[in-house]
Amino acid sequence: METWDAIRARRNVRAFTDEPIAPAALDQILEAAWRSPSSSNSQRWDFVAVTDRDVLTELAGVWQYAGFVATAAAAIALIAPIPDDPRMTASIQYDLGQATMSLMIAAADLGVGSCHTAVMDQDLARRLLGQPDDHMCAWLIGLGHPADRPLTPIRTPNRRPIDEVVHRGRW
Ligand SMILES: Cc1cc2nc3c(=O)[nH]c(=O)nc-3n(C[C@H](O)[C@H](O)[C@H](O)COP(=O)(O)O)c2cc1C
Numbered sequence: 001m002e003t004w005d006a007i008r009a010r011r012n013v014r015a016f017t018d019e020p021i022a023p024a025a026l027d028q029i030l031e032a033a034w035r036s037p038s039s040s041n042s043q044r045w046d047f048v049a050v051t052d053r054d055v056l057t058e059l060a061g062v063w064q065y066a067g068f069v070a071t072a073a074a075a076i077a078l079i080a081p082i083p084d085d086p087r088m089t090a091s092i093q094y095d096l097g098q099a100t101m102s103l104m105i106a107a108a109d110l111g112v113g114s115c116h117t118a119v120m121d122q123d124l125a126r127r128l129l130g131q132p133d134d135h136m137c138a139w140l141i142g143l144g145h146p147a148d149r150p151l152t153p154i155r156t157p158n159r160r161p162i163d164e165v166v167h168r169g170r171w
Pocket of ligand 1: 158
C-alpha cells in the first residue's frame with residue numbers, strides 16, 4: 001500500500017478475524033514504533049508484544065473499553081516510566097502518541113487493523129506484562145485482521161470539516 005493510502009485507510013478496528021498476524025508483519029509493526037521520534041531522542045518507552053490468547057483475554061480486563069483485546073491477534077503494550085511531574089507526563093504522552101500512530105500506519109499498510117485502549121488497572125497490567133514498579137503500561141494497542149471495518153481508503157472520514165479545522169496563516 002502507498003503511504004497516503006495507508007493514512008487514509010487506517011481506522012480503529014475492534015472486531016478481528018481468527019487469522020494470526022504473520023511474525024514478520026508483527027516485527028515490522030514493532031520496528032515502526034521503535035523508529036519513532038521522541039523528545040531529545042529520549043525513547044522513554046518499551047514495547048511488550050503479546051500474542052498468547054490467555055494473556056490477551058486477561059488484558060481485556062484493564063479497562064471497560066478494552067474488551068476488543070480479548071479477540072485481537074496481538075496486543076502491543078506501550079510501557080513508559082511513571083512521570084514525576086506534569087511536564088514529563090505531557091512529553092512522554094506526546095512521544096507515545098507518535099509511536100502509536102507510526103505503528104498503526106505500519107499496521108494498516110500490512111492490512112492489520114488496530115485500536116488503542118487506555119489502561120486503568122495497572123496492577124493487572126503489571127501482573128500480566130511484568131514491567132518494573134517504576135514503569136506504567138500507558139496504552140495498549142490491539143491488532144488483528146479486520147472482521148468488520150475494511151482497511152481501504154475512506155472517502156469521507158468521520159471528522160470535523162477540514163476547512164473548520166485547518167487555519168491558514170492565522171486562526
Ligand atoms: C488517546 C486515545 C485513547 C483511546 N482509548 C480507547 C479505548 O479505551 N477504547 C477504545 O475502544 N477506543 C479507544 N480509542 C479509539 C478512539 O475512539 C478512536 O481513535 C476514534 O473514535 C476515531 O476512530 P476512527 O479513526 O476509527 O474514526 C482511543 C483513541 C485515542 C487517541
